[in-house]
Amino acid sequence: MTARRTHIVGAGIAGLSAALAATVDGGEAVLYEAAPHPGGRCRxxxxADGFDHDNGTHVLFTANGRALDLLKTVGARERWCEPEPKGLPLYDGRTGEMRRVGLSPWSWLLPSRRPQGLTLSDLVRILRLVFAAKDCPVAAIIGKRPIMDSLIEPLTVAVLNTPPEQASAQRLACALRQLIRPGAGRLLVAKNGLSQDLIEPAIATLQARGVPVLTGQRLRNLLIVGGRVIGLSLSDRTIMLGPDDRVILALPPYEVERLLPALPVPTHFEPILNVHYRMKGLDRPRFIGFTGTLAQWALIRESHVSVTVSAADTVVDQNASDVAARIWREIAPALHSLGLDAHPDRQPETRVVKEKRATIRQAAETLPQPPLRPLANLALAGDWIGSLPATIESAVMAGEHAASILHHARGTRATLSKDRALKTEDAA
Ligand SMILES: Cc1cc2nc3c(=O)[nH]c(=O)nc-3n(C[C@H](O)[C@H](O)[C@H](O)COP(=O)(O)OP(=O)(O)OC[C@H]3O[C@@H](n4cnc5c(N)ncnc54)[C@H](O)[C@@H]3O)c2cc1C
Incomplete structure (x- = not known):
């Protein structure tokens, strides 16, 4: 009898999550990744010079239950810490003032944790946003009010990576409904880095379950016969599938479009720009928000400071050194006030990472979505699938869902006559 194997293509968060789900009860899986390392957009x-840093800062919230469950499964929950338990420090670049803001509305009961300019009528608008029945841009509900600058815009670009003038109110509402639960709005970051605190523990867990992780293996083509995948044409080999084998494509939408051109997929993306300054930081991570500046967030680590600019369409094509110099001048006073040796005129060694297709553009419009199981034995996963914001949480959910769909689906098995035409090679 041939073993049933799940072939997962793409070792980003969705692929890792799918592989963990497919092997939870002793199932067999193989993971194929085009890049030399797993992790995808989260790595x-x-x-060579030893300046290790993440591609870009990733935060989780305590509301992200599936992502936190995955961390527990791979023994890495304790590696994620809450850098600002007393509320997020927000630095206003126009006034030079730093104040703390609570991310959970419950914390706003304390005046010292309230976003600047919050009024009763803002609370009504926020409630309209949270329970938006029809989709429209976030800005159409909130309007041009101080709260847009001090809370809604930073939150919208952080969660949806899309400017509030375009961003989908309903997608943001999905996240806000989770965040308003008591205890759900605590912000977490990886203590050391994304690979060490998430990707490597996930890979170690998979390897302990006997899952081969084959890097440098780009899926070039799917071999399809009679509505099911019979083979995978990879960088240096072709894998012929067994009659019970399944495939999960945990890939970005443009790769799904290339492999299965008939499927409708989102085609617009938004960039995120990250600037990393190599300098002595602090013993434990700190996290600051910025308003009135190009910089939006800064994560302070022991050996560097990482700055994020989401929805970075207007700056991503500008000269990287100019952008980094401008951001350094903006953030140096805030870093100095936290005790770092930072001066606007002394910019440290800098790295700029431009993720041009960081996420899909999550605008207030119906995004094209393919069927989740477009072929009898193939399912799709990825952060862009479904109506939740495209984040680690949605990637984890999509991976688990794809594994579950194939596990429960009828008709994934090849018929006997087709079986005879198949040849099974050992993928590992
Ligand atoms: C700078 C930045 C900051 C972010 N910040 C946050 C944050 O704060 N919080 C949060 O929750 N989310 C954040 N995100 C989003 C988060 O990174 C993504 O939602 C998540 O990593 C998506 O995972 P994925 O597996 O769906 O896709 P990907 O990570 O894109 O994984 C797809 C994988 O498939 C591989 N691949 C592609 N084509 C092929 C092929 N033909 N054959 C084989 N392999 C292939 C790719 O190399 C990749 O490894 C951020 C993203 C970026 C870029």
Whole structure:
């Protein structure tokens, strides 16, 4: 009898999540990844000069239950910490003032944790946003009010990576409904880095379950016969599937479109720009928000400071050194006030990472979505699938869902006559 195997293509968060789900009860899986390392858009870069940093800062909230469950499964929950338990420090670049803001509305009961300018009528608008029945841009509900600058815009670009003038109110509402639960709005970051605190523990867990992780293996083509996948044409080999084998494509939408051109997929993306300054930081991570500046967030680590600019369409094509210099001048006073040796005129060694297709554009419009199981034995996963914001949480959910769909689906098995035409090679 041939073993049933799940072939997962793409070792980003969705692929790792699918592989963990497919092997939870002893199932067999193989993971194929085009890049030299797993992690996809959520990874640590290790340049030759030793300046290790993440591609870009990733935060989780305590509301992200599936992502936190995955961390527990791979023994890495304790590696994620809450850098600002007393509320997020927000630095206003126009006034030079730093104040703390609570991310959960419950914390706003304390005046010292309230977003600047919050009024009763803002609370009504926020409630309209949270329970938006029809989709429209976030800005159409909130309007041009101080709260847009001090809370809604930073939150919208952080969660949806899309400017509030375009961003989908309903998608943001999905996240806000989770965040308003008591205890759900605590912000977490990886203590050391994304690879060390998420990707490597996930890979170690998979390897302990006997899952081969084959890097440098780009899926070039799917071999399809009679509505099911019979083979995978990879960078240096072709894998013929067994009659019970299944495939999960945990890929970005443009790769799904290339492999299965008939499927409708989202085609618009938004960039995120990250600037990393190599300098002595602090013993434990700190996290600051910025308003009135190009910089939006800064994560302070022991050996560097990482700055994020989401929805970075207007700056991503500008000269990287100019952008980094401008951001350094903006953030140096805030870093100095936290005790770092930072001066606007002394910019440290800098790295700029431009993720041009960081996420899909999550505008207030119906995004094209393919069927989740477009072929009898193939399911799709990825952060862009479904109506939740495209984040680690949605990637984890999509991976688990794809594994579950194939596990429960009828008709994934090849018929006997087709079986005879198949040849099974050992993928590992
Ligand atoms: C700078 C930045 C900051 C972010 N910040 C946050 C944050 O704060 N919080 C949060 O929750 N989310 C954040 N995100 C989003 C988060 O990174 C993504 O939602 C998540 O990583 C998506 O995972 P995925 O597996 O769906 O896709 P991907 O990570 O894109 O994984 C797809 C994988 O498939 C591989 N691949 C592609 N084509 C092929 C092929 N033909 N054959 C084999 N392999 C292939 C790719 O190399 C990749 O490894 C951020 C993203 C970026 C870029």
């Amino acid at each position: 640590t870069l290790h340049p």
